[in-house]
Amino acid sequence: MGQKPSTPKPGATIQVIGAGLPRTGTSSFSQALEILLDGPVYHCGTQSSMGPPAEIKGWIPILQNWLKGDPASRATMLPLLRRRLAGYVAITDSPGSQFIPELMELYPDAKVICTTRDPVLWEPSMMRVQSLTGVWFARLALLPLQGMRHFIPYGHLLAAQWERLYGGVSGYHGRETYERHIAWLTEVVPKERLVFFDVKDGWGPLCEALGVDRPPDQEFPRINDSEAIERTVKYHLRRGLTRWAVAFAVLGVGIAAFSRYW
Template sequence: MGQQASIPQPGAQIRVIGAGLPRTGTTSFSQALEILLNGPVYHCGTQISRGPTTEITNWMPILRSRLNPNQDASSRKTMLSLLHRRLAGYVAITDSPGSELVPELMELYPDAKVVCTTRDPVLWETSMLRVQSLTGVWFARAVLLPLEGLRHFIPYGHLLAELWERLYGGVAGQHGRETYASHVAWLKEVVPEDRLVFYDVKDGWTPLCEALGVEVPVGVPFPRINDSEAIERSIQHHLWRGLKRWACIFAVVGVGVTAFRMWR
């Protein structure tokens, strides 16, 4: 995990549903869970941006079904089946869109604990607006087009933005402390009190281990990863890949045009 996509482990099943929004220490939380639960964690942001194309394309029908106002029992069953298949082989799921699919995940995994990572809402707002400014610019989207997996990021992003608007209100791409408060209130409505834990990664191992009923790892430091820096590095990585791909495309086109002129 971290800046590499996790590989599913046969037989592993979701034991923790990470309900915290992005920018609440979900990367550190994910690595901590991998240590405590001894298995791979599905951190949605990392899997979608660093995994194979199927990671992002398989989420899109799930989100479309979730957003369908006319969803019936049959289509819901199909959506749950797709979600279950996507998470097969993982011991936990963290980050968005998992944090917006908590009711569905609780239905699929009735024994899983729901843990919402928390952060000061003002600091969260600052971090989110920074990330939104990086991912929302038009040239970033254009640069991603030649990349096989991330060219799907634009329609995927529209679906995720619509889901956030449905749940939290507000304007697409402009989510601040009100969104944070709405998410916490929503969790308290949909998750039974005895199943919901709020946890700040700054508190380290002890409260998390107590919530999960496991021993504190001896001699193992708690993972400390800056989510904002991680996502900025990821964005820069993919922008550079996209620019290099565009350079190759223009070079090939240039050679083709030159050859055509020579042989006219």
């Protein structure tokens, strides 16, 4: 979240399923995959927050059908998920990291790579993200924005998905969530298909996992997700509040003109 959205490339298909939770270096990981796989990567946070309105709106029926949990809803969801990811070489971040069984079914040849982080350090970082995206006036502030007006209902669906997978108190996901996610992955992903990767280790382990050569004379991407997320949240809130201010200004002019007329 907070980087530039990717544009799908005709004919590209998912080669890597990113299984790491948000705040585990998913932005750096995404940029590294774009270099190694020579194609666009679908970073869910960035696509939904900075992409066209169809991005965030497209995830809502996918999540709704997943939450229903019955075979018919799953059969409806899978084509929607495939359509959302058409033209991308990899998917990272949430909710992709919660759709691992479905993504493995859709892309049986894709490698599953989970970005990792010390759970003790991950917890306050995740809490910071939750506090930024949960400001009390966000629903009203984002209402004038064509895509981001869907952010709050989208966020509620994400929260419901996390609660179903990991349990815990609503709206709170600390290190226990991180540990439950890792345990869940080891249950649902065959051992030979699952790779754990810390972005601090750079190109070596990732290139080895993908069976590709290390890019010559190119540093591993280092992106500060927290700063990017904060910039994105402030950007959208500022846009929404500005549009409200313009709307009220126009309304005020209209009322004044009406009063003078009568």
